[in-house]
Amino acid sequence: MSSANDPKGGVAPQSTRVSNLAHLVTRTSRRLGDRPALVWGERTWSWREFDARIDAMAAALKERFGVTKGDRILVQSQNCNQMFEAMFACFRLGAVYVPTNYRQTPGEVAYLLAASGARGLICNAGFPAHAEACLTSASAPDFVIAIGKAAFGEDYDELVAAHLGQTVPNAPVDRDDPCWFFFTSGTTGRPKAAVLTHGQMAFVAVNHLNDLMPGTGPNDASLVVAPLSHGAGVHQLTQVAAGATTVLMPSERFDVAEAWRLVERLKITNMFTVPTIVKRLVEHPAVDDFDHSSLRHVIYAGAPMYRADQKRALEKLGPVIVQYFGLGEVTGNITVLPCAEHSLDDEVARLGTCGFERTGIEIAIQDEDGNELPLGASGEICVTGPAVFAGYYDNPEANAKAFRNGWFRTGDLGHRDEAGYLYITGRASDMYISGGSNIYPREIEEKILAHPKISEAAVVGVPDEAWGEVGIAVLVAVPGEPVTEAEIGAFLAEKIARYKLPKRFVFFDEMPKSAYGKITKKLVRQALEERGLLSGEAVG
Template identity: 80%
Template sequence: MTTGALTGDPKGGVAPQSTRVANLAHFLTRAARRLGGEVGLVWGEAEWSWAEIDARASAMAAALRDRYGVSKGDRILVQSQNCNQMFESMFACFRLGAVWVPTNFRQTPDEVAYLARASGATGMICNATFPDHAAACRAACPDLGFVVAIGAAAFGEDYDALVAAHRGVAVANATVDRDDPCWFFFTSGTTGRPKAAVLTHGQMSFVATNHLCDLMPGTGPRDASLVVAPLSHGAGVHQLTQVAAGAKTILMPTERFDIAAAWRLVEEWRVTNMFTVPTILKMLVEHPAAAEYDHSSLRHVIYAGAPMYRADQKRALETLGPVIVQYFGLGEVTGNITVLPAHEHSADDAAARIGSCGYERTGMAISIQDEAGAELGPNETGEICVTGPAVFAGYYDNPDANAKAFRNGWFRTGDLGHLDAEGYLSITGRASDMYISGGSNVYPREIEEKILTHPKISEVAVLGVPDPVWGEVGIAVCVTVAGENVGEAELGAFLDGKMSRYKLPRRFVFVDEMPKSAYGKITKKLVRQALEERGLLDGERAA
């Protein structure tokens, strides 16, 4: 994609312009120049200065280029839990103009092999703890020319040994244009196999700037960010932003999410911001360690990936103070659609915009559209569509998905919602989550919000299932607060009168733990699968 010559008055003397932009690796170059001796990354007991991170990223870039022939546009698959090498690999790929292709490290070998094949990966960086993944990728991808191992492993040369061997080799940041790909961001979707959303250097430069502007203004070298989610997805975007600002990154010491350790690190490093999802934020604020460690340094606790239940918002505000920031977005728009800043969160229902995920991010525009693409008015529910510089270039090698995802210049999110008269967005749910009962549309999100106002309910997911009379009815899958018990009759009576009767769930199912994705999100697909595996939907099929 290129813009060609500028349009306008041909007599104005405006020459055609290149679309060249700064390589994203320049964020690291700049931090190393300005802050070379200062700590840029912490993992466990180890610390790396900005100069050391830059030198290691250059050494790996040199190894990829000189030993394996990696060049601009090549895709490098990365299978690893969070570690310093994964953090560095992002910039090593960017520096060469290659494409960083991180996986969800919790996926199976066959699932990762599919990602390798779908991305056209020519090389792989794989943690030594995943030999089966490396083998599966080699078997599935004849073009996979090499595998580098993070740690000692028989399947590839050691990452740190390669860094040591190429230390000091000069690698300049490759020349890139705005639309050159830098990152294949795999989106899980609600159905079908993951798709590779193509993120570009120009797009991600805008996103980093926008994150700093809208989500965490004032962030700079005196700040520290704690990583509590995998760097392969939203947390990676957040950490790229920290590098752009010169703020240090603190990785959790192990892949297991240890809440007490997280709060200890907040106190030790005076952490000022973190990116998380509502379920993880809920766990953080409900843990006793939240009261045992000093978290007064926190200024921006950013949550995204799903709307946050009102009861959980209040608990977070009570525990942390006015520091929580919400944004809404998808991988295809790198989370860059709306923001609800800290000063617009309130524990007072009268002052809060309950159910809203905020207003449009700077430089972005939202349109609520009907099925034909016509724009709807305030408070009318339709599909949330978005345009602006944060929208991705498209799905890699997937013209059918691209044709469905874009319409008249708008990216179709697949989420349903409405804008109020002041432009604040409320999400009703995924289009795929909506069900029709007795001819009326039912949006599970509003039912879930009502159920969560019951003091004994901690988490809930509402699904539509077939019904011979009404077409579809709802099943509410609930997790109770620890030590509490509640029955179907009690919940049904609690909801009676709070919503139209056709919206009331037909059944309530209680589970000890809600199925969640690798990123801590409750997804309806996983909940439905869990119910099917336990035979809890058999009665609905029989009906």
Template identity: 70%
Template sequence: MTRSDQAAPLGGVSPATTRVMNLAHFLTQSARRLPNAIGFVWGERQWSWSELEARVDAMADALVSRFGVRKGDRILVQSSNNNQMFESMFACFRIGAVWVPTNFRQSPDEVAFLAQASGARGMICHAAFPAHAVACQQAAQLDFVIAIGSADFGPDYDVIVEVHLGKRAESPPIFRDDPCWFFFTSGTTGRPKAAVLTHGQMAFVITNHLCDLMPGTGPSDASIVVAPLSHGAGVHQLVQVAHGVKTILPAAEKLDVAAIWQLVERWKVSNLFTVPTILKMLIEDPSVDRFDHSSLRYVIYAGAPMYRTDQKRALAKLGPVLVQYFGLGEVTGAITVLPPHLHSQEDGPEARIGTCGYDRTGMQVEIQDEAGREVEAGTTGEICVIGPAVFAGYYNNPDANAKAFRNGWFRTGDLGHRDADGFIYITGRASDMYISGGSNIYPREIEEKILAHPDISETAVLGVPDPVWGEVGIAVCVTREGVAASSIDLRAFLEDRIARYKLPKAVIFWDAMPKSAYGKITKKMIREELERRGELPVFGETENA
């Protein structure tokens, strides 16, 4: 028997009609099992699981009965980390609405674009961002705005919760492909796009995270937040709720390293999620030695590969607790994993230096050429992935979807290779690679060599136009504290470490690197800062060094 693509699937059930659990039920389950246990801590305030459940029920009821929100409506959330933002995720999920968190450090115009692009019906906005609320109302003609705190642009979130306490909105039926979260990309190569995450996809992601990143995690554990809840940290905290793990939210909006370590000691924190640049700050601050962090079992980092020198310092300070994963927002982090036992502090064959690990459970990864064919081990190509963690596509953006998918595979835009044992190595973003004299140059390789210099703390290498070679590399560096840039001859240091055609043609020193709201160093931001400073080199007819 043959079956066309238009025929009913075997078993007669399609993904669109497959009922799944509403993700907000994870909170309900924890509240039932652990009603009086601490679920959330923010500064000196604490909420039990049953209190969180009641507050989420109240806001969900208000969204439906007072503001008329229905399944599928998008709710934009503009706020720094707080308990209300955390609760708003579950309130939206509970009634089948779509949670649309922003990068709260974006400008009013940038957030207004997100409101318009997502088709937001309403907004929850912290009182500290009145201009954002006004811009979004004008751009998207919102039906309502709720203020976190006292503000002129809308009623107070906590007052609404108080009025509706004890009420519970009915949850509509939820199906596998129903959207729950618009996860906006960071827009490193253009305007942000809304990646559509679904209830069924995210249920798999949560299970996968618990399996691959933090096995054995449960109610006796605690997790600390060191990044905005709008993106990866929000996914991580949703995972904690699923297993009744208390969330510790620092009181300060900005990263206070000493306060983080103090909270780790006080609450016996067992896991945290962060990005390499923030982990670097955590382990290089003197406060890491003042507080007890022996409770840590999993220090999970993602968002970018961690440079080997930083990795070794972290292992020396924290012990064998590092977990690396590679994954974009579009795959909700679930592409590869490198667990603690595969993080080696000593260099050598067993260290597999530079790897981001192997395929995540239930996911399939291939290194493909430009035609979509899998390449041999050791050959560089584009990292592509299929599996239940892959998002449903970009909202209302058919052109982006056409570019992102090929033969069912999601194209990450990252270049890399796989070794004979199945471990994957990221070379860099396809957009970061440059071609000099006909040779492909991958900045990641050069950056690793630069950071082997004992006096250099951070670096970024990017390609710039050159009339002779097409493109050449420049290196932007930050020295370690107390070291004068004039004392470093980087090209001499690199001469015996990399091929001459890979040597940066220019080296620029800055006091600090610009970083995104999520602690990442992006080539787009480096290039923009070079242009702003007037330091972007213009090369003439000279020989390649």
């Protein structure tokens, strides 16, 4: 007889069997067979064709190369139909999809191959040096498949053609079976493989549809303007779940005018991107040349959007922008600020917030000892819920640092207001201490960007003999708008405390950005170092 206090409620443990993520394609193909699943350039694949190609690649992986459940497959490619298919082919077999940031060097990709323990490599023909680095490494893959004509590996499309017509059942999987190794950006050392699972990702797909894009369905179309290897891949998984059409940009170069042309021609209803790309989209003249009234959800994440950029987006696009905060380890699934809660009116908008907790997710602001802090107090943002990853692959030290008392530690600092809205102060690693005071770069960057002549800003702390650390502000001016260091200094003097003022303002023609279009402090520091601006003498 069970106790009333039994946490299991007197129910014997059951199997944790869940639906294989590839079943999302299976069910959509059955229901919407002739509707468009994927558009790339002049080619369109129906759901039935998309499913058949996934079956064919799954059959090739299984029969030709002996891929079985749990095997890892590394994929090095820019966006293309084959990359999208390969993701589901891996899922179908119960294998693990391991996409890379395709802009990484051959040596970096060879490291990812070893770190993930991948058995196979699917590599775009445009990356022969990457294939060579993997093949000649100590962790050389058992097989290589080339997307496009290449001197290495077996041809992807020929393998698909040879196995078309074969069907492969979706492998049985449990909730915690891995499906995707999501490599972190490695801002503090080597990238780590966050293990995403079938059960976790199913929750994320439902949550994205519920919290970010309510009402999304087969009549919708989603434009992909970011690499499928990371957040955009998760977003497109959601589109598959909804039966919406995925549209790839015709080339790997991001062409703003082409993006707006596709929005008009294909009646695009949603897209996922980062703030810097939204900024480019709304500041380009083409935004006024094409009809974008079909857009309902322009989702931005990966970094905060500065208020000035937020207003420009609202003015150009209307009330369609949606913000979310979420790391790869929580599959982009921590907070949401919906369309309806974005406003041009500073009196109405909750300025600086990244939104409230996503459905099924709980946030705690904790001190250094893991104690939860009251509303309004600043500390580390920690999170729990079904979207949290299973841990880092083969990295017990990183796991010990990442989890505490059942909470995932994001490494971001912030606080919540009385209604539970979250405000991010910055990364713990971005904060610097000047004269004994904590300085949070984001606050200063927001103030700088209120200046009409500044387009982008990033503040970093550097060593200083007198103060311990001081700030350097790296700025990009609006084209055609000359501006001086003294002008920005005077502008800021009335807006922030003197101790927070950067010691120096440096102007770049272009801000260094990651492969995903984000301004990262790591790259800003590298650029300053290359220019000899990190030494005490240079900033004195």
